[in-house]
Amino acid sequence: MNTTIPPDLRTQQEFLSQLIDCKHLIASGEPGVYGRGMEFERVRTAVDSLITSISAPDCPETPRFPPIIPKSTLEKAGYLKSFPNLCGAVFSFAGKESAAVDLLERVKRGDDWGMHLSMTDVVLNPAACYPAYPAVARRGPLPPGGILLDLGASYVFRNEPSPDPARLQVFHQREMVRMGDTDDVLQWRELWMSRATTIFARLGLDAKLDVASDPFFGRAGKLLANSQRAQNLKFEVLVPIASTERTAVASFNYHQEHFGSAFGIRLHDGGVANTACLGFGLERISLALFRKHGLETNTWSSEVRDQLGNWL
Numbered sequence: 001m002n003t004t005i006p007p008d009l010r011t012q013q014e015f016l017s018q019l020i021d022c023k024h025l026i027a028s029g030e031p032g033v034y035g036r037g038m039e040f041e042r043v044r045t046a047v048d049s050l051i052t053s054i055s056a057p058d059c060p061e062t063p064r065f066p067p068i069i070p071k072s073t074l075e076k077a078g079y080l081k082s083f084p085n086l087c088g089a090v091f092s093f094a095g096k097e098s099a100a101v102d103l104l105e106r107v108k109r110g111d112d113w114g115m116h117l118s119m120t121d122v123v124l125n126p127a128a129c130y131p132a133y134p135a136v137a138r139r140g141p142l143p144p145g146g147i148l149l150d151l152g153a154s155y156v157f158r159n160e161p162s163p164d165p166a167r168l169q170v171f172h173q174r175e176m177v178r179m180g181d182t183d184d185v186l187q188w189r190e191l192w193m194s195r196a197t198t199i200f201a202r203l204g205l206d207a208k209l210d211v212a213s214d215p216f217f218g219r220a221g222k223l224l225a226n227s228q229r230a231q232n233l234k235f236e237v238l239v240p241i242a243s244t245e246r247t248a249v250a251s252f253n254y255h256q257e258h259f260g261s262a263f264g265i266r267l268h269d270g271g272v273a274n275t276a277c278l279g280f281g282l283e284r285i286s287l288a289l290f291r292k293h294g295l296e297t298n299t300w301s302s303e304v305r306d307q308l309g310n311w312l
């Protein structure tokens, strides 16, 4: 019998084995959920610091948010309409002692115990920018010229277990958000698309910037994706990692008035704010660097090491 493994899957399995053998990733038993070894973390945090150094002259506010958000934020953001298949909600036990006994018996037997859990008011954050919108809306109207937030590296969750080490269920998104009028946010997005192209070139990665769309759910999602592309709302930087197709390592998203309307973010003159965000996938960029330049950082060229030098 011919049991050929698809070429992409073989490449991904081989790369994942190498990453685990080199102690860059630490297996958990679940696909897409890995610990990180010291050298991997050095690279990931060096990339993070490089982005911080480029963003710093813009004098952004630098708030930080936890990786869990109120359920209401996810609902208001419209996530469940667009990506119900990717969301992760937090469930916990709120039953009586007899139910707890049954729960433990079920665990012992290897049976399902989900019926004893009920949904809490929090969910895992799927996009690092989400907690920023209600927080800013609560402050009142934006100042003239709008605001800029650098949210740092935040853990996000997507329910998409995959054998591809570049498609994780939980990973660090390095996000920044601009809120203001249309010109404010589009000019800022343009600036960062140009900066990103420079960053990836200096890191020696074969990067392409292209118009893109989100993986919206269902048949209606195809129409949403087409409309998103037609309006140039999303761009991605794509690099080769472990698939025939390139993998997105950064995205630049113009939301128009979506989040401004959903969360009540106002301009100084009372109009609805426009927003844009950008996200760098820190694990994917690190994986792309190991893939391109080798599994040991001390063999990387001085050009690449110099870019990350102070932090590596």
Ligand code: ZN
Residues within 6 Å of the ligand: 127, 128, 129, 130, 175, 253, 277, 278, 279
């Ligand atoms: Zn975002």
